[in-house]
Amino acid sequence: MTYTIAHITDLHIPSPQKFEQGDKNIKRMLGHLSWERNRKTKHLAKVLDALREDLKELDPDYICITGDQTNLGLHNEFVASEKWIDDLGVSEKRISVIPGNHDAYGPGFKQNFRKFWGKWMKSDDGVKEYPYIRRTGPVAIIGLSSAIRTLPFSAKGAISKEQFKRLEQVLKKIGEEELPRIILCHHPIQKGAAKRRKSLWFSKKIRNLLAKEGCELVLHGHNHKIHHDMIDGPNGSIPVLGAGSASYCSSGKKHTGHYQIIAVNDKDFKKSKIMHRHYDRDEGKYTKGETVSLYPQTEQPATKDEEIDA
Ligand SMILES: [Fe+2]
């Protein structure tokens, strides 16, 4: 049997009101300028419409959304992102959401996470704290938050000490249950995956923890590009997958919207596959991309691409 998990990220939902007049938040002002000058021509509602149609057609068993649902963390963007996810028409038990750095631009962001995305960010027992744990099909989803408020021009993330402690316990507990553990973290944890000003604080500590306790897969966003990296685990390497921004469409050839479906082999997780889906600018819809093994024979990054504003 195959259990399918769609990994979508960096929706950066285009929202009608991008900036509130009188807002003295410098980071937001700069973000607004960046949106108006550049990003609004590249993160398109029509690509997200096509994504929704593709997800409805393929009907994956589970959907993971790994942060940067918004651009400036504005109230109306939270409203729009909640509506977009609701409109997928999928039961809240079949969706997990974590926040990204763009979602933490404004004060009160933690309350907004809970208010608008709380139904998709809680553990099986209803507890709303990170990491949350959701057992679904043959796997357990472990949702972290690396979203912190940062200074202008910084897109860094961090896992709090409390989260780190709980993560250690959770990895042990789920490991004893012998369920494949899939960690969601907006920022990439692998070494050198993001430039310093966009990276995860103390990512080495996380890698050391995973090298000791293990997990079976890490899913991330943030870089707006495809990653298929491997990090050290206690019993061999652990795959770390990043996906492109699901709303992206530029006039250039390289970048269009992307997401991926993990086809989990419920008998042997190491035989699971990744099915890539790409937005086709000419057809105006998401189409089938490459299907590759989750545990490749040669362990090296799948792609290397130029930097995009994450
Ligand atoms: Fe990000």
Ligand SMILES: [Fe+2]
């Ligand atoms: Fe992003």
